[in-house]
Amino acid sequence: xxxxxxxxxxxxxxxxxxxxxxxxxxxxxxxxxxxxxxxxxxxxxxxxxxxxxxxxxxxxxxxxxxxxxxxxxxxxxxxxxxxxxxxxxxxxxxxxxxxxxxxxxxxxxxxxxxxxxxxxxxxxxxxxxxxxxxxxxxxxxxxxxxxxxxxxxxxxxxxxxxxxxxxxxxxxxxxxxxxxxxxxxxxxxxxxxxxxxxxxxxxxxxxxxxxxxxxxxxxxxxxxxxxxxxxxxxxxxxxxxxxxxxxxxxxxxxxxxxxxxxxxxxxxxxxxxxxxxxxxxxxxxxxxxxxxxxxxxxxxxxxxxxxxxxxxxxxxxxxxxxx
Ligand code: FES
Numbered sequence: 001x002x003x004x005x006x007x008x009x010x011x012x013x014x015x016x017x018x019x020x021x022x023x024x025x026x027x028x029x030x031x032x033x034x035x036x037x038x039x040x041x042x043x044x045x046x047x048x049x050x051x052x053x054x055x056x057x058x059x060x061x062x063x064x065x066x067x068x069x070x071x072x073x074x075x076x077x078x079x080x081x082x083x084x085x086x087x088x089x090x091x092x093x094x095x096x097x098x099x100x101x102x103x104x105x106x107x108x109x110x111x112x113x114x115x116x117x118x119x120x121x122x123x124x125x126x127x128x129x130x131x132x133x134x135x136x137x138x139x140x141x142x143x144x145x146x147x148x149x150x151x152x153x154x155x156x157x158x159x160x161x162x163x164x165x166x167x168x169x170x171x172x173x174x175x176x177x178x179x180x181x182x183x184x185x186x187x188x189x190x191x192x193x194x195x196x197x198x199x200x201x202x203x204x205x206x207x208x209x210x211x212x213x214x215x216x217x218x219x220x221x222x223x224x225x226x227x228x229x230x231x232x233x234x235x236x237x238x239x240x241x242x243x244x245x246x247x248x249x250x251x252x253x254x255x256x257x258x259x260x261x262x263x264x265x266x267x268x269x270x271x272x273x274x275x276x277x278x279x280x281x282x283x284x285x286x287x288x289x290x291x292x293x294x295x296x297x298x299x300x301x302x303x304x305x306x307x308x309x310x311x312x313x314x315x316x317x318x319x320x321x322x323x
Contacts, residue, residue, distance in 0.1 A: 003034040007083055009041060011053065012096040014103050025094075026050075038078040038086070038095065039067050042107070054106035062220055065155030069107050070096040075160035077220045098160035100173075114156055117172050121180035121199070128190040136188045149182035149228055151221040158215035158225050170204035174215035174225030177206065181228035184235060193239055200236040200244055207233065207246020245272045245280075258315045261305025265298035 007030060014023045028045050036044075039057055046053045058064040062080040069078050072090045075098055086093055101109035127136065158174040165171050172180070177199070184195050199205045206229050215225040237247060252271040256264045269287075273280035291297040305311060 004031045005034045005084070006031050007041065007087065007093065009045070010092070010094045011042075011045075011107070012094075013053075013106050014097070016105060032083065034084055036083050038069075038071060038076075038081050038083055038093070041083055042078065042095070054104075054108045056108050063153065065153035068098050068155040068157045068160065070099060070160060075099070075157040075218050077155060077157065080220055098156050100159050100162060100165045101156060109156070111156065113169075114154070114159060114173075114175065117176040118154075118179055120172060121176050122183065122191075122195065123179055125183065125186060125189050126191045127188050138187050142185075142187045146182055146185060149178045149185075149223055152178055152219075152223045153221055155220065157218050157220060158223075161214040161218045163212045163214055164208055164210055168204065168208065171208050172199070172202075172204050174209075174219075174229070177209070177232070178223050178225040178228045181232055184232060192235075196232060196236050196239055197241060199232060200241045200246075206236065207244060207249070245274065248272050248274065256302075258312060260302055261308025261311040262302060264302040266300055266302075 009028045009030075010025050011028065012023070013026050016022065028049055030041065030044055030049060032041050032044055037060075039060060042053070042055050043057070046055065055067075055069075057067040057079060059066075060079045062077050065077070067078045068075055070076075071078065071081060071086055072092065072094050073096075078095070083093065095107065097103045097107045097109045101111065101114065104110050152175065154175060156175065158178075159165060162171070162174050165173050180195065180199055183189050184192050184199075189195075200207070209226060209229045211226060211230070213226060216227065219225065233246070233250075236244075241247070242251075249268065249272040252268050253263060256262075256267060269284055270281065273284060275281075288297065
């Protein structure tokens with residue numbers, strides 16, 4: 001016999017046809033099986049309580065990627081998330097549409113921007129020529145490696161919780177960059193260098209990730225987009241693409257901490273901009289003034305860390321391991 005539990009769910013509604021007050025929180029109460037997923041509950045609401053509630057779903061088995069939503073502020077596939085777990089953990093259940101997507105109605109968002117970014121990274125193989133006969137042959141290891149990214153079901157969950165996209169709409173974003181990695185790594189592709197060159201140079205490319213780890217945390221398929229982005233940074237450096245603010249930023253960070261045991265933020269800002277890049281350096285002046293007014297201007301000559309020898313030893317150890 002089904003074990004019923006009573007739940008309260010708050011859903012963020014949006015009706016584009018209303019000229020005012022077109023967005024509001026709506027509370028629903030319902031009895032549902034104790035093992036139900038959040039998607040089961042939303043479907044029940046739509047079928048039995050409020051036929052006007054708009055949501056998107058298909059497979060109900062974490063395969064199609066269409067049921068991404070924010071649950072208590074964090075993006076998830078709602079068909080993969082049990083009601084009971086969230087209520088026991090958070091004590092409440094607030095459902096909103098994915099962030100960093102424009103909302104069409106209620107919990108349904110547009111994927112236009114998502115797919116325009118996927119298109120931007122040339123999401124298909126570009127081999128030198130057709131194989132002489134049959135098909136291209138690739139090793140098992142190389143294909144297994146690609147699975148890391150090919151497991152992506154394009155649900156938009158990582159894009160929703162990306163902290164860079166929240167402030168910079170030009171960022172290509174975790175999903176499209178993980179997809180780009182898949183073609184950079186594919187041994188059958190002939191444009192690895194051009195691909196990396198583009199992702200390295202373009203505004204919103206691989207150097208704009210802030211390594212906040214949110215995409216790794218929320219991805220329901222363990223694609224770990226941030227790790228894929230970091231691998232492409234390493235590939236860019238290996239291929240000799242070093243004349244970028246991103247590369248100079250990491251290099252200065254690395255050397256500064258190694259030498260002083262702490263970061264020289266002034267040098268970091270100037271080196272990242274590039275000493276000969278006058279317009280960029282001029283851009284830094286108002287930022288410097290703002291920092292000064294707020295008492296946040298870093299000291300011109302950085303303090304040295306007390307235990308800088310210990311920090312240097314960490315570098316020696318890691319560099320030795322890398323050899
Ligand atoms: Fe297909 Fe959730 S309904 S992934």
